[in-house]
Amino acid sequence: MKSDAVIVGAELDGLIAAMRLLEYGRTVRIFSAGSGSLHYSPGGIRVLGYSPAANEETVSDPLQSLSLLHDQHPYRILERGKTQSALNWFVEATGKLDHHYRANGLNSMAVSPAGLALPTYATLAHQATFEELRGMNAALIRFEAFRELPVDLLASELARAGHEIVIVDHKTPGHFTENMALAKSFDNLADPEGYFSELKHSLPDGVEVVLFPAVLGLHEHDALLAVAEQVLGARCLEVATLPPSVPGVRLTNALETHLLHHQALFHTGAEVVPSEFKGGRCTRVVDQAGRAFEASVIVVSTGGTLMGGLEVDSRGRVHETALGLDVYQTEPLNALSVDRSLDALHEAGVETDASLRPRLGSESCENIFVTGRTLAHWNPAQECSAEGVCIATGWAAAEAAQSYLGGGS
Amino acid sequence: MDNVRSNAHGDRPHAIIIGGGATGCGIARDLILRGIRVTLIEFGDLGSGTSSRFHGMLQSGARYAVSDTEYAAECMAERRIIANLVPEAVEQTGGLFVSLRDDPADYPDAFLSGCHKAGIPAEELDPEQTMQDEPNISREIIRSFSVPDATIQSWRLVNILADDVRRRGGTILTRHRVSAIKTAGGRVSGVQVEREGSEYFVAGDVVINATGAWSARVAAMVGQGIDLELAKGSIIVFSHRLVSQAVNRCRPPQSHDIVVPTGSVSLFGTTSEVVDNPDTTHVRPEEIQELLDNAEPLIPDIRKYRAFRAWAGVRPLYIPKSRPVGVPLPRRHSTFDHSDQGVEGFVSVCGGSLTTHRSMAEDVGNVICAHLGLSARCISASTPIASGEKQPDWQPVRDFQRLEESGSPQVAICECELVAGADVANLIVEHQLTHLHDIRRRLRVGFGPCQGTFCGSRVASMLAQHHPDYSGQSDLTGFWTERLKGSMRTAWGQQARQSMLSDAVYRENLGLRLNADNLPEEDKR
Numbered sequence: 001m002k003s004d005a006v007i008v009g010a011e012l013d014g015l016i017a018a019m020r021l022l023e024y025g026r027t028v029r030i031f032s033a034g035s036g037s038l039h040y041s042p043g044g045i046r047v048l049g050y051s052p053a054a055n056e057e058t059v060s061d062p063l064q065s066l067s068l069l070h071d072q073h074p075y076r077i078l079e080r081g082k083t084q085s086a087l088n089w090f091v092e093a094t095g096k097l098d099h100h101y102r103a104n105g106l107n108s109m110a111v112s113p114a115g116l117a118l119p120t121y122a123t124l125a126h127q128a129t130f131e132e133l134r135g136m137n138a139a140l141i142r143f144e145a146f147r148e149l150p151v152d153l154l155a156s157e158l159a160r161a162g163h164e165i166v167i168v169d170h171k172t173p174g175h176f177t178e179n180m181a182l183a184k185s186f187d188n189l190a191d192p193e194g195y196f197s198e199l200k201h202s203l204p205d206g207v208e209v210v211l212f213p214a215v216l217g218l219h220e221h222d223a224l225l226a227v228a229e230q231v232l233g234a235r236c237l238e239v240a241t242l243p244p245s246v247p248g249v250r251l252t253n254a255l256e257t258h259l260l261h262h263q264a265l266f267h268t269g270a271e272v273v274p275s276e277f278k279g280g281r282c283t284r285v286v287d288q289a290g291r292a293f294e295a296s297v298i299v300v301s302t303g304g305t306l307m308g309g310l311e312v313d314s315r316g317r318v319h320e321t322a323l324g325l326d327v328y329q330t331e332p333l334n335a336l337s338v339d340r341s342l343d344a345l346h347e348a349g350v351e352t353d354a355s356l357r358p359r360l361g362s363e364s365c366e367n368i369f370v371t372g373r374t375l376a377h378w379n380p381a382q383e384c385s386a387e388g389v390c391i392a393t394g395w396a397a398a399e400a401a402q403s404y405l406g407g408g409s
Numbered sequence: 410m411d412n413v414r415s416n417a418h419g420d421r422p423h424a425i426i427i428g429g430g431a432t433g434c435g436i437a438r439d440l441i442l443r444g445i446r447v448t449l450i451e452f453g454d455l456g457s458g459t460s461s462r463f464h465g466m467l468q469s470g471a472r473y474a475v476s477d478t479e480y481a482a483e484c485m486a487e488r489r490i491i492a493n494l495v496p497e498a499v500e501q502t503g504g505l506f507v508s509l510r511d512d513p514a515d516y517p518d519a520f521l522s523g524c525h526k527a528g529i530p531a532e533e534l535d536p537e538q539t540m541q542d543e544p545n546i547s548r549e550i551i552r553s554f555s556v557p558d559a560t561i562q563s564w565r566l567v568n569i570l571a572d573d574v575r576r577r578g579g580t581i582l583t584r585h586r587v588s589a590i591k592t593a594g595g596r597v598s599g600v601q602v603e604r605e606g607s608e609y610f611v612a613g614d615v616v617i618n619a620t621g622a623w624s625a626r627v628a629a630m631v632g633q634g635i636d637l638e639l640a641k642g643s644i645i646v647f648s649h650r651l652v653s654q655a656v657n658r659c660r661p662p663q664s665h666d667i668v669v670p671t672g673s674v675s676l677f678g679t680t681s682e683v684v685d686n687p688d689t690t691h692v693r694p695e696e697i698q699e700l701l702d703n704a705e706p707l708i709p710d711i712r713k714y715r716a717f718r719a720w721a722g723v724r725p726l727y728i729p730k731s732r733p734v735g736v737p738l739p740r741r742h743s744t745f746d747h748s749d750q751g752v753e754g755f756v757s758v759c760g761g762s763l764t765t766h767r768s769m770a771e772d773v774g775n776v777i778c779a780h781l782g783l784s785a786r787c788i789s790a791s792t793p794i795a796s797g798e799k800q801p802d803w804q805p806v807r808d809f810q811r812l813e814e815s816g817s818p819q820v821a822i823c824e825c826e827l828v829a830g831a832d833v834a835n836l837i838v839e840h841q842l843t844h845l846h847d848i849r850r851r852l853r854v855g856f857g858p859c860q861g862t863f864c865g866s867r868v869a870s871m872l873a874q875h876h877p878d879y880s881g882q883s884d885l886t887g888f889w890t891e892r893l894k895g896s897m898r899t900a901w902g903q904q905a906r907q908s909m910l911s912d913a914v915y916r917e918n919l920g921l922r923l924n925a926d927n928l929p930e931e932d933k934r
Contacts, residue, residue: 040918114869114881116919150867150869154870160880160882242918313901333897334698334900335694338897342908
């Protein structure tokens with residue numbers, strides 16, 4: 001059971017690394033203990049939303065602003081231009097998977113479930129943004145008993161930002177009110193024209209934009225939104241909900257389906273431990289059932305503390321869970337103030353060289369690459385940078401792995 | 410109320426109570442039952458001070474059986490009364506006192522005889538049986554005793570008392586601040602009250618200072634001094650019931666020796682350190698380690714369990730004029746009639762505990778009646794609480810059944826504590842609540858394992874629906890940072906992961922910013 005690469009963790013960065021390695025014709029095996037943090041992602045690709053300076057101003061041109069970050073930040077340890085290349089590649093590659101991102105280099109302001117702005121580098125074609133709401137008569141659809149979008153809060157915060165929104169109540173296609181089940185009932189909608197025609201009767205005259213909770217199907221969303229726009233005669237947009245995020249699951253599904261079609265092997269519900277770690281190399285992992293898997297390179301995309309890739313003990317020390325790699329942290333978390341400790345938990349993680357290779361004890365690991373939230377020195381929550389760092393480091397890890405494996409890029 | 414004498418204006422006398430904790434609410438109820446008009450003024454929300462910042466026990470008194478047998482007897486008597494008066498707030502868990510191998514060997518016998526003297530039905534158990542009944546506790550138990558300890562939902566108690574006062578015609582003002590206590594000719598005439606920038610005067614015949622840890626500050630408004638020691642106590646909350654009964658160390662009462670099961674969680678406490686400021690609710694990181702180190706002998710695997718959060722409250726302990734050296738300060742309350750110091754009609758009470766709040770109120774009532782020349786007796790122990798409105802159920806299983814039976818499409822707003830959306834909506838409308846915190850205290854929204862991760866924005870949305878000028882962004886930020894303040898102190902294991910999930914929702918998904926300005930100074934770096 002040998003493959004070129006073993007990916008530990010099915011985070012966005014792991015899926016990206018797998019996809020890129022498959023493009024190079026490499027064989028890939030992916031182990032995941034559960035679902036990745038894309039399930040919490042509102043849908044767009046956030047690269048850098050806030051300046052790291054104390055005033056935390058909103059960043060308008062994220063790629064130009066990467067130089068403001070401190071030099072240990074994952075964007076900064078990658079060679080200049082790599083982030084841009086990774087993002088260009090991502091937008092093009094996902095375009096082929098029917099994920100049409102709009103990216104013009106500048107941040108647009110995606111609408112959060114609470115009606116606040118999420119500075120986003122690439123938004124989905126039907127993702128609600130403040131730019132598209134400006135000066136428009138907008139309606140917001142409220143589904144009965146659906147808890148996962150705080151509609152009244154959203155409307156009141158949008159009103160506070162100068163966007164008057166009418167709330168319009170409408171029924172759901174079935175009895176389900178949980179995100180995933182509701183999305184599936186939209187997929188199974190027998191008569192979309194009828195459903196949206198009924199909604200049209202409740203809409204006030206002159207509505208130019210209609211906002212829906214982002215649950216309009218797991219697979220049929222593009223078709224449904226097209227029908228909605230035609231029937232309602234208005235631009236139809238989706239606002240992300242509380243997790244699990246349907247747009248995040250759509251992207252996960254698209255990437256995983258693509259990987260499966262290209263012969264990646266998935267082991268879900270599997271946790272692996274390394275074996276035969278010597279001379280800075282690890283070429284074998286073992287799963288819970290004791291089965292061994294050989295690989296020339298290992299990519300660790302285990303998702304940091306959020307997804308279990310890092311663990312904190314009761315004395316405030318952080319540990320890396322998959323391979324037991326060295327972890328950077330400022331000082332024990334429990335020695336920090338409350339506001340600092342949350343940020344310190346993000347910033348803790350694995351430090352690497354420019355090729356994303358970590359250290360274990362005194363040794364540098366030559367065939368291990370660490371990506372995404374498991375890396376130290378970045379903070380997706382403060383920077384608004386989650387997907388960007390995952391894509392850049394996943395892509396860069398694949399590039400480095402390909403070159404380690406003796407191939408050209 | 411025939412025995413109530415009218416004042417000079419022909420009205421019934423009017424008492425103003427400052428402080429809306431268990432003590433203040435208990436006093437308001439005691440006095441209104443004696444036919445006195447009452448107005449209670451609370452700076453924050455009811456029960457938001459020390460009343461809710463303790464280990465949640467309704468004590469049998471066994472803890473003080475040796476050190477203060479008289480106080481122990483008072484606890485036992487009051488524990489019985491409270492459990493009968495407000496059974497919906499009390500869980501009869503029972504209590505255990507366990508003596509570990511290294512604990513003082515002579516204490517258990519003294520303990521048992523102290524309990525008997527205090528009228529506490531303590532019984533010696535077979536230690537083997539105790540260890541079998543409580544699998545999470547130490548295997549080194551030498552002797553063990555059962556006592557009738559219970560736990561109490563303090564917010565529920567306080568709100569039940571306040572609702573009873575309201576139904577009987579009393580006035581409860583929350584989020585009102587007393588800016589001055591007015592006197593005329595050496596006696597109090599009323600208080601100046603401030604709310605959201607506007608001020609007004611409330612006239613009263615007597616003013617009662619029931620502000621606990623804050624009582625020295627309030628007394629200072631009329632130039633009076635009260636000698637208080639402010640003892641901060643910190644507590645850790647664990648995610649499930651580690652024990653089925655409240656488990657105490659059987660040794661002279663001291664710090665960190667008790668684990669209390671309450672609702673779906675357990676508390677371990679308590680530290681003790683003298684502080685200057687009654688607003689100090691900051692838990693120092695060192696206190697967490699101190700608690701864990703001291704919990705390990707009692708619950709050996711304590712570091713492996715998930716802890717939700719930590720909090721601190723400030724106990725107001727009265728320092729008697731003649732204080733024997735080396736003896737702990739008495740727990741029993743003290744009542745001060747400031748008439749003796751030249752302020753007629755001003756009474757302070759401090760010390761005591763939530764368990765004895767009713768007898769504190771009774772003593773204050775007696776002083777007030779004597780002052781006003783009334784002969785009305787205290788009837789607070791024997792008068793049932795008029796339950797005019799249904800209290801929302803809080804037992805999770807009961808709630809779940811109620812949610813299912815209601816057939817309403819309005820599902821749980823808070824899955825952790827199983828709070829129905831309809832209950833939140835009713836509360837917002839009936840009590841005109843405008844803050845997430847106030848809803849949290851009444852319905853336990855945000856108290857569970859997720860610490861408000863999912864319910865916060867849902868409840869904020871309901872507030873936005875009912876209050877057009879509701880500021881969701883600032884209220885949610887305040888709510889979340891307050892939850893974080895407690896949960897980051899215990900961010901290890903699964904709770905660290907939970908904190909990151911909470912951050913993934915609040916900052917990464919909802920788009921809030923973590924604003925250190927929302928935290929008290931002491932919680933910032």
